[in-house]
Amino acid sequence: MLVCLPLSLDIDNTTNAIPMESSPSSLSIVAEAPGMLRIYEDGTVDRLIDSSTVPPSSQLGDESREGVASEDVVIDPQTGVFVRIFLPRLEGKQKVPVLVYFHGGAFCIGSAVSPIYHNYVNEVASEAKVICLSVEYRKAPEHRLPAAYYDGFGVLEWLNRQAEAEEGAPVDPWLASHADFSNVFLAGDSAGGNIVHQVGILASGRNWDGLCLQGAILVHPAFGGKELIGWEVEPEGESQNFSKFSDAIWGISLPPGADKDHPFSNPVGPRSPALSTLEYGRILVFVAEKDLLRDRAVLYYEALKKAGKDADLVMAEGEDHVFHLFNPKSENVSPMLKRISDFMHPSPSIPTQNLSV
Template sequence: MEETPSSLPIVFESPGFLRIYEDGTVERLIDRGTVPPSTQDDNFDEEKEGVASKDVLLDPQTGVFVRLYLPRLQVTDVKQKVPILVYFHGGGFCVESAASPLYHSYLNKVATEAKVIGVSVEYRRAPEHRLPAAYDDCFGVLEWLVRQAEAAEGVTIDPWLASHADFSKVFVAGDSAGGNIVHQVCIRASARNWDGLCLQGAILVHPFFAGEERIECELGTGAEVEGILKVVDGIWSISLPEGADRDHPFCNPDGPHSLALSTLVCPRTLVIVAEKDFLRDRGILYYEALKKAGKDVDLVMTEGENHVFHLLNPKSENAPLMMKRISDFMNSSSDH
């Protein structure tokens, strides 16, 4: 009889988050399941319906796919072109999915409110695939979009993108670990000069960063802070490359081993933090470092809210205000 995970010795545990057993089995304690896309119909009538979505497999070997979201558009004689938002989900690099109910619901809202084509990325997760696997997969999506934009020979062109995507107005966004991924993708994109695609801006929501030296929010005492630190440190220990510490560039974007932020090429950046979020001060540090490097960056603080409140409590009165700020950022940036 096959052993169940619970009968095997646990070799790693991040309380309430994830366990790893002696045989390598990973048990994700936060598992919301998945939901299917709204429709697979390429003939979706965007004048009559809300938001359509479909999954496009990019790499059969890794299982990486994107879930595309097409909002309702006002179609005139010339097919309306709208910006593209490439979105990286959170979950500490270890849990959640582009197809989870939380993210499917959220991307539907973003596509509706901001009138953008959503490209939500399903990337490989730790601990089975340590960083930089997630970065490789997410950056690969930008390169796929470049091939779509250029209609490269031998590339299957997605009809939604062909009809409605404005490749000169591309944004990248993500929350928590997804915010971390945004930074790494922008660092990689800074070294590229794409003809067919223009990255207009980056949005980091409650980004997941850390460092070896503890900062103010991490120096508190008490069971709550200790518990959060145990989870956070545990996540980094199974996500970073073997032997890396929290000053690794993947973890600390302005650390002693990281590329200077002056090398980051991104027209505009929006950093969003929440007042009660344990990661708040790390996000503020990132904003301040970008500002010091001479970058065009804005900071938004949501008072009275905790980490990813907009996903966990979408009925919060602050959730639509944050959505409007994100929508305004993309629409104003696209006019520059």
């Protein structure tokens, strides 16, 4: 079971640290996620995905996309964890909700400052009129789980200190002027959706004085489990290829020796904390009809309802995993953004319900 840890705790990841060097072709591959990552016998890691980044837009002028400014703020100099803060155009000292966002990438690739995530979180901030904190967390296999979870929890601890504005403590001026710390939400897609859940578990029972977690948004979350469900029982085809890929990702991300019923993988498994302990009551789960992770997300949603949570499930018909990133012009993207915005700005006169985007 996860234990709520203070930010000052020194998390020792040295046993999982793997040097990042160029990989000699003569070395044997000891682990691989095809098309994504290779680990060689000397511990060298090769990431096979584009790792380009984009700088923040520090001003709210015409050069900033959709009137959103952004800046990078280091949370923990020791680990290198930082957030990219996105500030939409607001009126005066207007206070708005805060969204803490975790990018996807199978726990081992991706970045808060990659073009795809910079553009998407920028769009969320613009559409929903919220301050977004996109988290650059540590990744596997150099830092296996739960490092990313502790990084996310550390961001919440930092946010609480910002909200308390203790005398002499540095306070970000954007947050000081515009953040409504009583309305903080967690969100993430794919592996980031998994991180959202685990950060919520870490926050269980944490009585912050400065901030309040109101809800969570999980987009196509990455969960697993030993018992086969849905497409996983199909004997061949695309589902089995994805199953092998998924096994490889969990193998390099989970603690050594862990199986897929480990709480980090299976939030509804026999060894996982009760969902009723989650700090927030409102949860929005997005699934895509063609996504091979869909059945796990639906199972999670059903367990949330049984646990008494105010959960909604939104299905995007005809779409695949994280379509909003790879097909941003899809007709389903705009309704999805609106649903996210409505979730953080609920109207008391309109009851929540399950809808398809």
